Amino acid sequence: MKKIFSTEKIQCIINSIEMFFSSKSIKIAALSLCGFSVGIFATCAVIFTGNSINSRHAVGGFETTVAPEYDDNLSSLIPESDEVPVISEQASNENSVITYQTYRVKSGDMIGFIADAFDVTQDTIISVNNIKQSRLIQPGQYLKIPSMPGIVYTVKRDGETPETIAAKYDVNSEKCALVNLLEPGSELAAGTSLFIPDAELDWATRQEINGDLFHKPLHSRYWLSSPYGWRDSPFSTGKRTFHSGVDMASSTGTPIYAALDGKVVAAGFNSTYGNYVIIEHHSGYRSLYGHMSKIACKKGNFVYTSTVIGYVGSTGMSTGPHLHFTVYKNGKTVNPMTLLN
Numbered sequence: 001m002k003k004i005f006s007t008e009k010i011q012c013i014i015n016s017i018e019m020f021f022s023s024k025s026i027k028i029a030a031l032s033l034c035g036f037s038v039g040i041f042a043t044c045a046v047i048f049t050g051n052s053i054n055s056r057h058a059v060g061g062f063e064t065t066v067a068p069e070y071d072d073n074l075s076s077l078i079p080e081s082d083e084v085p086v087i088s089e090q091a092s093n094e095n096s097v098i099t100y101q102t103y104r105v106k107s108g109d110m111i112g113f114i115a116d117a118f119d120v121t122q123d124t125i126i127s128v129n130n131i132k133q134s135r136l137i138q139p140g141q142y143l144k145i146p147s148m149p150g151i152v153y154t155v156k157r158d159g160e161t162p163e164t165i166a167a168k169y170d171v172n173s174e175k176c177a178l179v180n181l182l183e184p185g186s187e188l189a190a191g192t193s194l195f196i197p198d199a200e201l202d203w204a205t206r207q208e209i210n211g212d213l214f215h216k217p218l219h220s221r222y223w224l225s226s227p228y229g230w231r232d233s234p235f236s237t238g239k240r241t242f243h244s245g246v247d248m249a250s251s252t253g254t255p256i257y258a259a260l261d262g263k264v265v266a267a268g269f270n271s272t273y274g275n276y277v278i279i280e281h282h283s284g285y286r287s288l289y290g291h292m293s294k295i296a297c298k299k300g301n302f303v304y305t306s307t308v309i310g311y312v313g314s315t316g317m318s319t320g321p322h323l324h325f326t327v328y329k330n331g332k333t334v335n336p337m338t339l340l341n
Contacts, residue, residue: 096178098146098195105141120149123201126209127151133338134210148179150197155188162186162194169199204283212341214259215305217289217325218248218312225249225322228335234319244333245288245326252293252321254312258303259287259325259340267299273324274315279303284331290324291315 103114111134115122126134128151129143137143153165162182166173177184180194188194200206207213226234226247233241262281270276273290277297280286293313303309314321327336 096175096197098148098179098197100147101145103143103145105137105139105143107139109137109139111137114143114145118145120146121200123151123199123206124149126206127201128195131209135338146195148197150179150195151199151201153194153196153199155190155192155194158187158190160188165194165196169196171196171198208283208339211338213285214287214327214336214339214341215257216340217256217259217287218250218254218323219257220250220254222248222250222254222323225320228333228337235317245290245324246336247322247324249320249322250312252311252313254323255308256289256292256310256312256323258305258307258309259327259336260285261304262287262302264297264299264301264303264309267295267297270316272317274318275310275313276316277309279309284329286328287336288324288326288328290326291318291322293321 103118105114111122111125111131115125122134124146125131125143128146130152131137150171151169153169155165162177162180162184163173166176174184175197176194177186179197182188201209204213224246226243228243228246230240231243233239258279260279260281262279262285264277265280265286266276266278268276270290273288275292275295276288276290277292277295278286278288289310291313292310292315295310297303297307297309312321312323318324325336327334327339
């Protein structure tokens, strides 16, 4: 038989194999393969052990193919005891316990969005945080958020009770007493603050806070020639005077409308305001319109926001055609621009 491999060739093959397995990359590959095999073995062992444990524990009773029988008389399941379980007592009061959390206003936040996020009303956030101008909330400002909708009420006179207060807002008097930890019929002192669950602010207060109470008295274009507050007097050089309203500059003869429905209580001429009109509104508000070229209403008339009460002019102490517009709240002037929608 012919010799296929000589001794020298065999030795050469052996040397090549030894050199192949002695390389660093091959050693790493071999070790990785061994590690992978050990991992597979360990995983299988854990799965087997886990199934073995689950098969012996956390199992039910003897299952059947039909629904279990039960007693329609659920009272048979209630233990015979004179004590009421604590869990039932908590459940009955869980909707009458008020808690508070704090929210920090972010850029772009509006009270309506915040209220929706916490499942309360805008009135709730406005009232609890004593917000006077909802448009003026600032990023970084902290708001107090109650766990239920409602408003804060300050007792007006001695002797008010949870029942009489709840009747004003048409809400549940028992819940009102419970939330404030009061006994039904408790007489309260003037100045006491209560949280009235489910109550809402009256329309006028809400409109005032949201800056939507008054309409603009000029429906055509104008420019604000003088704002509300301290200013240099246009008639006395260097003298500072307080401007009680705003001046809306417009062309002579521009129609002036009532800013809010109400009754005309004064219409005439004054050396300062020239031809002027004063309208009395609800909730302690009055509005004054000055420097008219002509008055178009009379004292005693009831006017609406669609009623023309006069026309822009420059009568009285005036440097040009404009409307002087003042708003009074309980006899004191307020900035009209915070109330105009």
